[in-house]
Each structure stands twice: as structure tokens, then as C-alpha cells.
Amino acid sequence: MKNTYALLGFADLIQKTDTYFKRNFILILSLGAVAGLGRFFQEGGYGEITPSMHGILEVVINGARLLIIFLIIGQGYVQIGFNNLTNLFRLTRDEWSHVWATVKSNFSNNSIAILTNFIILIVVAVIFNIALFALFDYTTFLDWLKSTELLSPTASKWPVLLFFKNISIIPFTLIFETLFVMWIVERNKLMK
Secondary structure (H helix, E strand, O other): OOOOOOOOOOOHHHHHHHHHHHHOHHHHHHHHHHHHHHHHHHOOEOEOOOHHHHHHHHHHHHHHHHHHHHHHHOOOOHHHHHHHHHHHHHOOHHHHHHHHHHHHHHHHHOHHHHHHHHHHHHHHHHHHHHHHHHHHHOOOHHHHHHHOOOOOOOOOOHHHHHHHHHOOHHHHHHHHHHHHHHHHOOHHHHOO
16 A cells, blocks of 8 residues: 655745734734733833742743644634644544654655755744844834833833744744644544
8 A cells, every 4th residue: 555645845834834824813913912911021021020920921921822823723713723632632542653654754755845844934033033133232112112111111122022022933933833743744634
């Protein structure tokens, strides 16, 4: 019997990530903003917070990121994504053997395309991070935020920087990684 595997193009994952990000932009932006605001407050954007509030915000931040992952797995629906994830724990030993065979096959038959997609992701992330750091290091944006009292006068660039990262590159990376895992295990064959 011939093994079948999913072929991956040299930029397919990046294109699918971009398409998914655009298609669910408002919801992903909202969840990213929740995580971003949590990081903003944790980093002292409006002053110091208590350790218990820091812990609560950490739960909120990671909860928002987990909802993004469920949204991706459920193809736009959080509840379906949660159900699909829990279905993984119901797989039999034979089904898990098939999953691992699929993973090995997809890795070996698409190694160059996988590497290319990850290199493109790294380049995008590096360019975005350089642009963000340049915004804070070479402009008066941070001073403007402090002068308009949108940021605590004693705060560093990190609260705002992490807010922007949580509404942009972090969700983009989460989408990419989740779509990669779904592709590598051929998710559609696993869902019942």
C-alpha cells in the first residue's frame, strides 16, 4: 500500500497564517489586546501592581493565548477547537501509531519546505521586532505616551512594546505554529 502524505509548498504555512490572521482579525486582535493589556499592567504601565494581581494577569494572558489556539484548531470557533483538542485524548494506540507515522512521513518528505517556512517566519519576526524597537529607541513616541499620561512617568518602553507584540507578532506566531502542528499530523484525518 502506498503511503500518502501532505505536500507543503515553500511558503504555504506563511500564506495560510496570513490568510487566517486576516480572516479572523477582529477576534484575534481582541484576544491579543487582552493579553497585551495584561502584559502592559504587569510591566508597570500604570505603576506597580501586587504579586497576586500579577498572578491573576498571567492567567488572563495565557488564557487569551489559549483561546487563540482553540480558535485556530476549531477553524474560527473556540468550542469546536476545544472539542477537537479533547478528541486527541480519545485516540486509540493504533490511531496514535498512525499519527506518528504521518508525522515522520510529512517531516521526511517536506523537510526543505518546512525549513523554508520557518526561515520566512523568523525573518518576519526579526523585521517586526527591529521595527518595534526602532519605534521606541529612535522616536519620541515613548515620551509622547508619558506626556499624555497614557503611560506612567516611571515606566520603561517594555509595557507598550509588549502590548504591541501581543496584538501582532505573538498571535501571528501562535497561528503559524498551530497550523504547522495541524498540518504535520494531518488534522483532518484525526477529527471524527
